[in-house]
Amino acid sequence: MPILLDYVGKKDHIHCMNKNNEEIIKFIKANTDHPMKMKELAKALGVKNPDYNKFRNSVKSLIQTGHLVKLKRGRIGIADELNVKVGKISVARGGFGFLIVEDDPVDVFIPANKLNTALDGDRVMVRVSGTENGRPTGSVIKIVERVSRNxxxxxxxxxxxxxxxxxxxxxxxxxxxxxxxxxxxxxxxxxxxxxxxxxxxxxxxxxxxxxxxxxPGQPGVDMKAIVKTYQLPEEFPPEVLEQAEYASAKLDESDLSKRLDLTKECIYTIDPVDAKDHDDAVSVKKHSKGYSLSVHIADVSHFVEEGSQLDKEAIKRGNSVYLPGMVIPMLPELLSNNVCSLMVNKKRLAHSAFIEFDKQGKMISWKFADTIIKSAAKLSYEDVQEYFDTKVVTPKIKKVQENLDAARELAHLISNQRFAEGSLDFDLPESDLIMDDNGEVTNLKAKVRLESHRLVEEFMLVTNKAVALEVFRAAQPFLYRVHEKPDIEKLTEFSAMMKRIGLTFPVSATMKPVQFSRFLERVKDDPKADFINELLLRSMKKAVYQRENIGHFGLAFKHYTHFTSPIRRYPDLVVHRLLRKLKNNRYPAAFAKKVPGMIDSISKHCSETERHAERAERDAIKVKQMSFMAEHVGEEYDGVITGVMPYGFYVRLDPLGVEGLVRISSIDDDYYLYDEKHYRIVGRRNSKVYQLGDKIKIGITRVDKVTAEMDLHIVLSISKKRKKTKVRDTKPVKRKTTKRKKR
The missing domain is CATH 2.40.50.700 (OB fold (Dihydrolipoamide Acetyltransferase, E2P))
Structure with a gap:
């Protein structure tokens, strides 16, 4: 397998401080009074002509990562000693910005008038000029690299x-x-x-x-705008489509004869009603000792050859992107919706997990095999839920009824085990978009999480866990899905907020997931339960891919990976390949040398593409929501305050799940001051308070479909007056200097 560093793209600089780099930095530090040009530096360090290009690339890499800086006339100096930093600029809506430097937890604040011509996302050089309120400040002195952007x-x-x-x-x-x-x-x-x-x-x-x-308003324009803004790939290159066509025919009898034949088994898929890319199928048998679960995952790795153009395009995309009414797939549809998809009554190649459970639902053993399956039924979540609720046996259900009953029992047992061990479940309200054939939203309704959703989720979670355990026990390098424990500072803030609404959440540096899950269980019937869940979720870090296994805090798993969705996630495809390479608890020797570098590269890249897709999906949903809400200006809704800022507060409308802004300037019964410490605004004369979690009745004042923003006004505050508190009239706070999350 190729190391794949080049697949990420030329602009993704992967750098480690090797001995040569340390020597370069040490030499330049010792000669700060006489900065040298590249060739002068090479000569002084005794670099021979055959090694010059390698040396120059090392210096350029050190400049790119911010260790060195290029001065006037091409001379090179130490960034730290010149009070210069290089990093990515993050511009806020208020016009100011922050320099984010890799491996530096403290960002540098850049006032709006010191941004020069920097745009959000550009790689820039900043001179740090001082501090303000304990925070480093600076000005942009050079655009190192413009981000290519639409x-x-x-x-x-x-x-x-x-x-x-x-x-x-x-x-x-x-x-x-x-x-x-x-x-x-x-x-x-x-x-x-x-x-x-x-x-x-x-x-x-x-x-x-x-x-x-x-x-604006013409069919499809809004989603085209999202695709262009996020520079999402729209078409597959011709050579990739050609390879997909060739790969789709890559199936002969010799492939089938080497596999475990499960075509006679009772296997079925459970997916959204309109799904075309069926990643997974399941089967459950109940017996005297407990339960046997088999989870069959589309064997994408059979069709996508490592290092091929098809593979390179898949890693470049990293994942499929799901926008309202459209999908931007990771793989061409000939594969994702056809030969790889576990379609009903079709023979399909799978990578299968066979997991044994005792009568209490505890996982006791597992094994994996290359298989050939034939799905007996294509079920939707609604099909399964209707059977669970009514016991009405339709022709589709009849084929799998006994199996489905056993699956329901097992899913309950696994779920109980998981939550007993401390797994967290943030079941936050979401809105479901109901759209017509033109992509226009005709209705918004609260998204319902069904028992059938949870059943499939439990089986996928336990399968991912089993795969991670298999490789971890072999002590081989692997691509894990990890979730770091929250920062103590974030938890302290959350605890203080809970105290203000009458709840206790003790914080310590040694907190375990089970303490969080017990707290969520304790507040589940609280009127503010959704708000509490949302605040706690904000305190959590992002899950990422990486080689070092630190466990998954949110799931309370010591070992976890992604294996169950190789059609839409590239890391799952890599995990399939790694698992297949594992023979007698070892990778082949030549392959083993390449694994660490390959995993590090893919982990970093796919964590980034995942976040990029999430931002695009979130913005696309908001655009559709606001398009619908524009038809409801003047209407009134109940809501809850979800965020407080110097300029106003955000309210989530019930039961739609959409957010809008009540601007301080629109509240005319008093002059309101922002109390940052307590996440609230307070009336100067009447002491009326609007704070996080308050229930409120609002009206819709204005909706801007272009910016996807909604302005609200207060109809009725359900909050009570608080005791008078001295609140200083503060200027709008831009951003705290805190340790930045490593995502």
Missing amino acids: IVGIFNRSKTFSFVVPDNKKIHRDIYIPTKLSMNAKDGQKVVCIIESWDDPYRNPEGEITEVLGF
Whole structure:
């Protein structure tokens, strides 16, 4: 297997401090009074001509990672000694920014007037000039690398000039568009543009329109805008489609004869009613000693050859992206929706897990095999739930009834075991989009989590756990799905918030998941349970992929990975390959040398593509939600305050699950001050308080479909007055300097 570092892309710099790099830094530190150019430095260090390119690449890598900095006239210095840092700029909606430096937990605050021409996501050089309120501050002195970005916005044409107003409010300048570069866009259309040049912070950037999407409100324009904004891949390259066609035919009798034949077994899929990419199928048998669970996962690794163009495209995408009404798949549909998909009554290749449980649902043994299966029934979650609720046996259910009854029993037992061990379940309210054939939202309703959803979830979780255990016990390098324990600072904040609403949540550095799960169980019937769950979830870190196994805190698992969705997640495909390579608890010697580097590269890349997809999916849902809410301006709803900021507070509307903003300027019964310490705003005269978790009745004032923002106004506050508290009139707080999460 290739190490795959090159698959990530040239701009993903993977760097480790080897001995040569340490020597370079040590030498430059010793000669700070005389900064040298690249060739001078090479000569001083005795670098021979054959090694010069390697040396130059090492220096460039050190510059890219911020250890070194390039000075005027090409001279090279130590970044720290010059009070210079290199990193990625994160621009806030308020216009200011933060420099995020890899492996440095403290960000540098950049005032709006010190951003120079930096845009959100650019790699920049910042000179740290001092501190403000204990926080380092600085100014951008150089754009090291512009992020290649599509800017989506509304085109405005006048007689003398034209410009694009970006949808992304982190871009605080309109983009000037010369007439010859406007693609004949019409006033008011949504367009895609790129910035051609921007060197003067006192002038607007100049750009070029690359695509006209259409007028806002036209079918498909909103989702096209999301795809372009996040630069999601739209088409597969011809060579990838060609390979997919070839791979789909890669099945002959010799492949089948080597596999365990399970085509006569009672196996079935349970998926959303409109699903086409069936990753998994299950079967459960009850016997005198307990239960036998078999979970059959599509054998994508048989069709996607390591290092092929098909494989490279899959790792580049990292995962499938699910937007309302559309899917951007990781693999071409010929594979994802056809030959890999575990379709009903079709022979399909699978990688199967066979797990034995005792009568209490405790996992006692497991094994894995390459199999061939034939699904006997294609069930939807609703099909299964209807059977559970009514006991009505439809023709589809009849084929698998006895098996399904055993599956239900086992799922309950596994779930009880999991929660007894401390696994957390944040069952937060979500809204379901009901859309017509044109992609327009016709209704929003609360998403219901069915018992049938939980059944499949339990079987997938326990299978992923079994795979991780199998490789961990072999003591071989592996790709784990890990979830770090929360920071004590975050938990202390959460505990203080709970105290203010009358609840106790003791915090210690040695907290275990079971303490969290017991707390959630204790508050599950509290009127503010959803809000409490949401706040605690915000205190948690993000789950990521990595080689070091630190366990999964949220699931309370010591060993966990992703194995069950190789059609839509690249890490699962890698895990299939690793598991298959494991023979007698060892990888083949030549392969074993490549595994650590390969896992590190894929883990980092796929953790990033996952977060990128989540942001796109979240924004797409919000766009659709706001499109629907625009038709309901003036209506009133009950809600709960979910966030308090210097400029107002956010309210989640019940039962729709959508959020809007009540601006402080819209509350006219008093002058309100922001109390950051207590997450609230307080009336100066009447002492009325609006704080996190408060119930409130609001009306919809305005909905902006372009920015996906909704303004609300107070109809009735259900909160009571608090005792008077001295609250200083504070300026809008930009951001605390805290230790940044390593995601």
